[in-house]
Amino acid sequence: MEMIKVKDLSFEYIRRDEDGNVESINKAIDSISLEVNKGDFIAVLGANGSGKSTLAKHINAILYPTEGGVWVNGLNTAEDRNLWEIRQTAGMVFQNPDNQIIATVVEEDVGFGPENLGVPTEEIWERVEQSLEAVGMLEFRNSSPNKLSGGQKQRVAIAGIMAMKPQCIVLDEPTAMLDPNGRKEVIATVRELNRRENVTVILITHHMDEVIHADKVFVMERGRVMMEGTPREIFSRVDEIKKYRLDVPQVTELAYELKKAGVDLPDGILTVEELVEAIKRIKSR
Amino acid sequence: MQIIFDKVNYIYSDGTAFSRHAIKDISFTINKGEFIGLIGHTGSGKSTLIQHMNGLIKATDGRIYFNGQDIYEKNYNLRSLRSKVGLVFQYPEHQLFETTVFKDVVFGPANLGLDKLECELRAYEALKMVGIGDDLLDASPFELSGGQKRRVAIAGVLAMRPEVLILDEPTAGLDPRGRDDILEKIAYLHRESGMTIILVTHSMEDIANYADRLFVMNRGELVMQDKAKAVFSHYKELEKMHLAAPQVTYVMNALRDQGFQVSTDATTVEEARKELLGLLQR
């Protein structure tokens, strides 16, 4: 069963002058069709301005299609009466945490979502604690969000969404401001949610090493989906992916360079362990 | 421009119940023309530290010298310091406020009192440098994607042609090509014009490629200042500080642990490639 269905979706940002005349039209999404199954972990890659955030905002009914349609758990996002249920089904973590943190104390901020959903008080506190723990911010529960550094805020924002227990979570570059450990923690947390609670995950990122565990990767360019496949399939096509301004994980790049120099390695090595194993195999021949 | 920090401390909301000692007894010297990489866990004090360098934040305690002059002395010209030290903030959208991208970038040099034509030339050049095409010059900064905003913010500072360029996580949110392009441009400015660069980043892979020296912050303290290779050889300590080494460094260490005779100090793909080809051809 599909969690998200996008059919022939196009979206135009229209700029108007003071009199309301159209000055320019920017087609940010150009007839995209795709489906995401329940429980999938999906990654979306693409150059700056390729349309990733615009697509994500359609899933959360923040933007509405210019053409085509988007369905979340079978609900058409273009119909007003579905809005509440769609936002409850698909939680969104944005690029900039400052725009989503509202309360003056961290734990209140995290509790805000479930409170809005009418969750009983006792359970709210349980959820707040679990979510803060999961993102490694429990010790800051009584801090003021505006005193946190960028990365710390990002983790609070993620906790805030997780506390609403959505069926689907869309993360728009959630780790862009995090240190290596924070990134690992967040990705591990999101994977756990996906695996253990079957939450559908859509992860937008510029960090190639974060998508190696995804079930499927979409690569966007100029509002279109240009590549679609497992991480191994996508990262085996090194030259093609670089054409779209992307990259491969550093160890994949290293394996690719060794291969070009004549070393007999398999395509699409994704982790340090895989490369080390492959080299060991060669040396023991 | 030489920069010296002598036992600099900064406490947010000093004297209140919310006080936070963000940087502690920081001392270092950065020489003219150096390329410094500043790394540290989130909240370790990187942003606080660099905001001292153009006088945005005044140390609670300690001294800062630019070219031997104490910047906290009464007659020191902080305004002229700000024109020499360009700072690209961590959240670029906070820096954008004009009605068009082009006007936004012109603003910095105009503020330096340069004539209109010179400002426009510089703005144009800087925007080209960060990969913003002509089609976006008249767009409102608020209509840009996240990565595009960041590029415009960087251009705004580049157009001022500072002697010291400080960038707070400038590549966060950029696509990989954009990240490489901008780092290459910064490296070029560093090489060609001798600009001093201080780059705050969470990308260990990137910093290994470019920095002369790395500064490592941990819980408000400056705990290491050394060449990249030396710093990354302590990758286990770095992990305890929520950091890491480049992926290829892990490959080399894993092979060494398995008994292979390889040098473990590779931090870039090229270095690792050479070392591994050596191993495989033996």
Ligand SMILES: Nc1ncnc2c1ncn2[C@@H]1O[C@H](COP(=O)(O)OP(=O)(O)OP(=O)(O)O)[C@@H](O)[C@H]1O
């Ligand atoms: N509010 C807006 N008004 C007008 N145009 C916009 C707006 N937001 C985005 N755009 C334009 O739409 C296109 C797609 O932008 P989008 O934000 O979806 O890109 P993205 O893939 O998320 O990029 P990034 O990696 O930089 O976050 C770009 O050309 C951008 O300039």
Ligand SMILES: Nc1ncnc2c1ncn2[C@@H]1O[C@H](COP(=O)(O)OP(=O)(O)O)[C@@H](O)[C@H]1O
């Ligand atoms: N405006 C502020 N008010 C109070 N505390 C702050 C403020 N900005 C940062 N801090 C605190 O100072 C410490 C260092 O933060 P920061 O310099 O932003 O770190 P980094 O840039 O390394 O992530 C953190 O504990 C953070 O919570």
Ligand SMILES: [Mg+2]
């Ligand atoms: Mg985006």
Ligand SMILES: [Mg+2]
């Ligand atoms: Mg910072």
